[in-house]
Amino acid sequence: MNEEIQSLKRYISIPKYIVISSHRNPDGDAIGSCLALAGYLNQLGHTVRIVLPSELPSSFDFLEGIDDLLIFDLKPNECIDAIKMADMFFALDYNSLDRIDKMAEAVMQSESHKIMIDHHLDPEPFADTVISDPKASSTCELMFETLKALGCSKFSSTMLNALYTGIVTDTGCFRHAVSPRLMVNTAELIALGADHDFLVDKIFNSQPEKNLRLIGHCLHNRLEIFPEYHTALIYLKKEDYEEYDIQRGDTEGIVNYLLMLKNIKVAAIIMEQPNIVKISLRSKGDFSVQDMARRFFNGGGHKNASGGFLHSSISVALKKFKDSLESFPSLISTKEIYNQ
Numbered sequence: 001m002n003e004e005i006q007s008l009k010r011y012i013s014i015p016k017y018i019v020i021s022s023h024r025n026p027d028g029d030a031i032g033s034c035l036a037l038a039g040y041l042n043q044l045g046h047t048v049r050i051v052l053p054s055e056l057p058s059s060f061d062f063l064e065g066i067d068d069l070l071i072f073d074l075k076p077n078e079c080i081d082a083i084k085m086a087d088m089f090f091a092l093d094y095n096s097l098d099r100i101d102k103m104a105e106a107v108m109q110s111e112s113h114k115i116m117i118d119h120h121l122d123p124e125p126f127a128d129t130v131i132s133d134p135k136a137s138s139t140c141e142l143m144f145e146t147l148k149a150l151g152c153s154k155f156s157s158t159m160l161n162a163l164y165t166g167i168v169t170d171t172g173c174f175r176h177a178v179s180p181r182l183m184v185n186t187a188e189l190i191a192l193g194a195d196h197d198f199l200v201d202k203i204f205n206s207q208p209e210k211n212l213r214l215i216g217h218c219l220h221n222r223l224e225i226f227p228e229y230h231t232a233l234i235y236l237k238k239e240d241y242e243e244y245d246i247q248r249g250d251t252e253g254i255v256n257y258l259l260m261l262k263n264i265k266v267a268a269i270i271m272e273q274p275n276i277v278k279i280s281l282r283s284k285g286d287f288s289v290q291d292m293a294r295r296f297f298n299g300g301g302h303k304n305a306s307g308g309f310l311h312s313s314i315s316v317a318l319k320k321f322k323d324s325l326e327s328f329p330s331l332i333s334t335k336e337i338y339n340q
């Protein structure tokens, strides 16, 4: 990493026009790493634009600096112009150009020096400088270390809160990817002034009433458990979308409630959308839902988090999901665990 830091240090030693980008459907880590890096580059006197493929959830409205973001879905031409003009282009929290959709074309055409800072496995070779560490809990953690290595000595409260936001969202508030390294970095952020109580309250305790009622509805009326397969399912019908005024992003995270059940290893949410039925899959431990998504639902993803879709009715999709469980004998082999 040292070599990359040294070359990056040289590149940012003279004021430049710099574009910072992150992935479609940006999350706390995507937004946080962009804002923190922008804060530092602004201190150095660069001209900085943050460009994102799609809009960010309103739950991050409290972060300072988000008003200046350029969103490709809203202003494609301005985004393309910014990318074309850039001397340097940062790709944060993503490792392949398909994560930025239509923006990718402009990036490929641009002659800017491209730098990736990311924590996902197997980065694609599109960047000139790659700072990649899959052991980092989040891009924000890696960004904090990178900024320190670059010589940043003044972390504004905007930068600290942005970095902390990425860490708490990507780790589910310190439930996964916890390591001594993360705790040391977190301690340092708090010592510098990151406001844990404020941020955790803003991020995790700011749900609109309808979202909690929707979770209640899902758990009470739309939950099915298949104990012999250690699997649980939630489904949402078209009428639920109307009744609960479900918008994009509102169903995010509901599937994770199923993993709170004792002895459940596989969780699914099946959603009836206008033209397709979408399925989101999660698993705990060794069972790969990626395999399930690929074989039965035209999808893919990661071992423990995957998704797919079907062109079918919701009832056909539900039956297909239940039938697919039989293809995975490894799910049944631990039956005795459930009965303990």
Ligand SMILES: [Mn+2]
Residues within 6 Å of the ligand: 029, 030, 093, 119, 138, 139, 170
């Ligand atoms: Mn991340």
